[in-house]
Amino acid sequence: MRVQRWLRLCAFCGKVRTEGGGWRTLLGHSSVKYAHLTQAQQWTTTSPKRLCHSDLGDLYKNESVRRYLKQHMEEYTDLSEKLQHACLSDSERKVMISKHAKLLPLANIYQSIEQALKDLEEVLSLIHSAAGSKDEDKQLNQLLKEEEAEISKGILALRKDLIKALVPVDPLDSSNIMMEVVSGRTTGGDICQQFTREMFDMYEGFASYKNWDFEVLNYTHAEFGGLHHAAVRIAGENVYRHLKHEGGTHRVQRIPEVGLSSRMQRIHTGTMTVIVLPQPTELDISIDQKDLRIDTFRSRGAGGQSVNTTDSAVRIVHLPTGITAECQQSRSQLQNRDTAMRMLTARLYQSMMGKETEQRDTARKQQVRTRSQSDRIRTYNFSQDRVTDHRTGYVTRDIKEFMRGGEALGDLISDVLEHAERESLLELVENSISLKRNESETNAD
Structure with missing residues (x-):
């Protein structure tokens, strides 16, 4: 069903006029862009949400959690640059490679979200362009809106995966x-x-x-x-x-x-x-x-x-x-x-x-x-x-x-x-913020 809808969408995209008077096409395919999602994750974008007290992905909106996530991404970027360009001893490189490997899954999901947001912006732009054109095609507009909804659901699933990647792992879980x-x-x-x-x-x-x-x-x-x-x-x-x-x-x-x-x-x-x-x-x-x-x-x-x-x-x-x-x-x-x-x-x-x-x-x-x-x-x-x-x-x-x-x-x-993972992550974030604050106060003194 998605493939057929996408083929119809691609056929109609040549009709969408840009503000500059030219013609645009919609780049990419959602089923390809989100191919890295597991089958279960793809199902979560379409199946009804189970009734529960809250969704772990909601923590993405938490300012402290986002700041904590930003710290991890900055650390990942810094480690990537140092591993490529810095002169390091064998012991230093070994430690950095280990830290880099731990942050890699988190970074991959984060980058997938960034790419999905760009895709969403592209679709929204096409919807706006199609709505403003004289030869507006209702079928094309419907296909674009369906694509917008699909990408948005994919983003929500990725955000939940991102938060799960932040949750501290209990080493005894497999026991x-x-x-x-x-x-x-x-x-x-x-x-x-x-x-x-x-x-x-x-x-x-x-x-x-x-x-x-x-x-x-x-x-x-x-x-x-x-x-x-x-x-x-x-x-x-x-x-x-x-x-x-x-x-x-x-x-x-x-x-x-x-x-x-x-x-x-x-x-x-x-x-x-x-x-x-x-x-x-x-x-x-x-x-x-x-x-x-x-x-x-x-x-x-x-x-x-x-x-x-x-x-x-x-x-x-x-x-x-x-x-x-x-x-x-x-x-x-x-x-x-x-x-x-x-x-x-x-x-x-x-x-x-x-x-x-x-x-x-x-x-x-x-x-x-x-x-x-x-x-x-x-x-x-x-x-x-x-x-x-x-x-x-x-x-x-x-x-x-x-x-x-x-x-x-x-x-x-x-x-x-x-619920326990949510509380565990919030406690971890709070402790991290407190530690950073104490370090800043110590350096200021």
Whole structure:
């Protein structure tokens, strides 16, 4: 369709008269000019925009962000000139090449936007010329306006890509994770345990939807089909990037299916906690066996053949930190010990990360907090068929479909991730401006 429209446009362009009395043709072809866009990016220029709190590309209008972007472009230009003309030592050239390579993707997108703006100006000029001519052709004018709209959408897509290129990269995004789901302790009773099982099933469904591996490490049943606690290892492409913001307290509001409250239609409220710990490919953690206390005990559970007859469950305590991990999933004590060590290693790694940042506690403590409703990140209201994320205000309906862990959960996760990237970039820009201001004040003194 685009090609046919463009061929018609090219055929008519010879009729457009310039202000000087000459004739002009429209240079270039939008489908060629934007050929560097991926198929997904081209679709974003035509498909309906998903409803969310804001668009990451809107940050392009932010004055501070534009100033920050300008600094990067000036640095890129300066590095390009020095690499071409300056006499540099091998070490200096190596450092500059590394910086230049990091800025290159950003510069390419920026230059694409500049070229697209020139194309848009050319089309607008032709529209103005065609409108002022005596032999104005309505079909030509329509084609030009369609071309204007297409280029404008391409510019918006490029601007969003530009902002994404500015967002700081989390080096752990590609990591696999250790996820724990824990039933609330203070509110809801059985409703918390039932909700915890549903949340476990939801994440298992999402892992299947994303084609990730979902390995159960520990699963402690509760009465009436509920779940006290479970730990799983999820492996796949960019697992931590997608699930890192799922950590925190999740609240449920529903009318119980059985009991007096179900007959009186009374809504109960409960909570559960999700804990997400990254597992980088290489964990540089040295654990002295002397610092470990390893206990064995009989598995707790619903019973069954050979379940509670041997001391197969294992609990490992890291004495210097008090961090504990246990596993009773297997009937083999050796397998449970190996799994518990993996869980302990992940928790120790997260603890080390928390100490290095110094500005925040470990992710586990951040996510568990007090497990109270005031710390909730999301509410699942079954009575009103609604899920609400309190960090972004994102609301979605059809809660049964959402709890399947498919596309609906993926849309919410994408919205939360975009919000987090937005906040991360604004914080980075603010810190950069503050640093520049301090440097200027220091130089002035």
